[in-house]
Amino acid sequence: MSVKIGLVGTGTVGGGCIDIIQKHREDFKRHFGVDIELARVCSLDKGEAEAHGVGHLFTSDFHDIINDSDIDLVIELIGGTGVAHAIVTEALKAGKHVVTANKALMATAGEEIFRIADEAGVEIAFEASVGGGIPIIDPLKHSLISNEISSVLGIVNGTTNYMLTRMDEDGMAYDQVLAEAQAKGFAEADPTADVDGFDAAAKIAILASIAFNSRVVLDDVSTEGIRNVQPIDLKTARDMGYAVKLLAIGHRLPEGIDVRVHPTMIPKTHQMAHVNGVFNAIYVTGDAVGETMFFGEGAGAGPAASAVMGDVLEVARHITLGIKPIVGCTCTDKLPIVPMDNLETRYYIRLVVPDRTGVLACAAEVFAKHDVSLRSVVQEGTRERDAVNLIFITHTAREKNIRAVLADLAAMEDMLQVEPTVIRVED
Secondary structure (H helix, E strand, C coil): CEEEEEEECCCHHHHHHHHHHHHHHHHHHHHHCCEEEEEEEECCCHHHHHHCCCHHHEECCCHHHHCCCCCCEEEECCCCCCHHHHHHHHHHHCCCEEEECCHHHHHHHHHHHHHHHHHHCCCEECHHHCCCCCCCHHHHHHHCCCCCEEEEEEECCHHHHHHHHHHHHHCCCHHHHHHHHHHCCCCCCCCHHHHCCHHHHHHHHHHHHHHCCCCCCHHHCEECCCCCCCHHHHHHHHHCCEEEEEEEEEEEECCEEEEEEEEEEEECCCHHHHCCCCEEEEEEEECCCEEEEEEEECCCHHHHHHHHHHHHHHHHHHHHHCCCCCCCCCCCCCCCECCHHHCEEEEEEEEEEECCCCHHHHHHHHHHHCCCCEEEEEEEECCCCCEEEEEEEECCEEHHHHHHHHHHHHHCCCCCCCCCEEEEECC
16 A cells, blocks of 8 residues: 655755655665655645655645545645644644644644644654654653663754854854854754744753653743853853753753753763764763763755655655554643752853953852852953953852842943853853
């Protein structure tokens, strides 16, 4: 029997999927005993379908796919949480299996989607929603299922990792490297989702939900981006023996789940410190397996399409063999989210302040007032001769106290020239 597929979204990743099906359909039949047939494609641009030789399968209305009783499996690749939500939920309710790469949808409506899939007796697969071509969802749900996972750390956004790498290695300023990333197609014209950490936050919400068997949604993730990071911060980190990465962090603690995204200093001796450029890595610690790292290209047509088609072939194999969905939603523990205010770690804080007598002493008093102990203080000049960088490295402090320090400093007249740079230190 052939498994008929309806594809919604014929852009970069969708086009990659079409090409893989056309190139390897006979290989799939020979190697895996699975015959997949592309029956319908849907998008707003027929020219994209024609460019991949499937113009005869085109429709501009996704309902033509939902209502086609011959179609067994729907691939959703348009992204977002609007129309995509309707496509996924309506396909599941119609008894069709679904494969998606939609991280935002799974991070916000995952519970609903799993419930609908369970009620309909069909599968929802979403490997490509995190890490591009890196296999991580399936290993967490199957290969590592015998473990109690204690932590998941991820460099899961290729745009920001590329930018931080260029800033570190070549001393490029944030604005300069962002423009370069946009010119190379690594960053969107509106880079907000990447540079402000929202893309990474959606991904760690998905990973934490699976790893800790408890529902984590996008709004649970405390999120900060890299807009305030400059080459001086990366140089200082390097001198201290650290690298700076936009890290997506999930820890299972006795009191609940600690989940956050922010610029982070990690020791140069850690494998994650050497993940550079557009590459992604996900570091998982389990009680039986110990420490494992999954590494590879996190974005692009090839890696993403590879992950999507891996899901398609596995679901198609289940359909062909009559296998019921094996692992659906595992988020049954309902663990609380640990408030960000409770975080205790070390901090790197850089202030740009007026170059005048008494400013350093005044700032130090504010730290002392809120019970934040300082390990070291460095003063460096800036291009603006009337301002200096004050760089503070703290001993272990509580997040709530650090925020109180920053609030007091911001309230002081003529103290902060720009928004402070805060980088947490993970040892």
